[in-house]
Amino acid sequence: MKKILKIISSVKGAESKSTQLADAVIEKLTAQYPGTSVKVKDLSREPYPHFHEGHLKVYRGMGEVAQEAVAEVEKVSDEAINELMSADIIVIGVPIYNFNIPSTLKAWLDHVMRAGKTFSYASGQKEGLVTNKKVYLAVSSGAIYSEGPMQAYNFAVPYLEASLGFIGITDISTFWAEGCDMPGYKETALQKAIERVAV
Ligand SMILES: Cc1cc2nc3c(=O)[nH]c(=O)nc-3n(C[C@H](O)[C@H](O)[C@H](O)COP(=O)(O)O)c2cc1C
Numbered sequence: 024m025k026k027i028l029k030i031i032s033s034v035k036g037a038e039s040k041s042t043q044l045a046d047a048v049i050e051k052l053t054a055q056y057p058g059t060s061v062k063v064k065d066l067s068r069e070p071y072p073h074f075h076e077g078h079l080k081v082y083r084g085m086g087e088v089a090q091e092a093v094a095e096v097e098k099v100s101d102e103a104i105n106e107l108m109s110a111d112i113i114v115i116g117v118p119i120y121n122f123n124i125p126s127t128l129k130a131w132l133d134h135v136m137r138a139g140k141t142f143s144y145a146s147g148q149k150e151g152l153v154t155n156k157k158v159y160l161a162v163s164s165g166a167i168y169s170e171g172p173m174q175a176y177n178f179a180v181p182y183l184e185a186s187l188g189f190i191g192i193t194d195i196s197t198f199w200a201e202g203c204d205m206p207g208y209k210e211t212a213l214q215k216a217i218e219r220v221a222v
Pocket of ligand 1: 039040164204
């Protein structure tokens with residue numbers, strides 16, 4: 024029995040290919056671990072605020088901040104971190120928007136990548152504090168990035184691997200529906216990606 028955190032970042036609702044791919048991953052996981060619970064976090068419907076001065080002051084203990092602001096800021100970030108820490112497995116749907124992850128997913132990362140909470144330099148060296156997690160990335164893109172001229176534009180997956188790795192999450196598997204907007208590929212892209220899903 025596992026606890027899964029499913030993170031959606033497409034704006035397309037039920038039509039989303041990254042979400043459908045994430046669902047295929049979760050279907051296999053729930054078959055493998057009966058009784059598994061799934062908490063859904065739709066960043067498109069309920070986005071986190073952009074990182075601002077108040078967040079910086081509170082997260083880094085810098086300067087004077089009104090108590091209400093501290094409480095509000097901490098609530099946003101603490102809840103996100105608690106959800107992450109409580110999960111055994113995190114399945115993230117990632118549509119490629121303008122060569123990168125959706126800004127809503129970046130905003131979520133800005134609130135969970137927090138000094139003293141999810142990473143620490145207390146020992147003198149950087150230590151990721153989010154341990155014993157498995158992440159599945161369910162990516163979908165209009166173009167093809169695994170080969171050909173767009174290969175050099177694959178920023179999203181290396182970026183997610185680096186960011187999640189920074190906070191201690193290094194066990195990451197990626198499934199990718201590519202060519203979703205290209206005639207000759209889009210007809211089968213999602214199905215082929217679903218067939219490659221192995222957990
Ligand atoms: C605003 C926007 C920007 C996009 N930018 C890119 C891009 O840079 N590269 C790409 O391959 N596809 C791009 N696409 C296409 C999507 O990645 C593709 O349609 C994908 O399947 C969307 O995933 P979803 O169905 O989960 O929303 C873009 C789509 C939108 C709506």
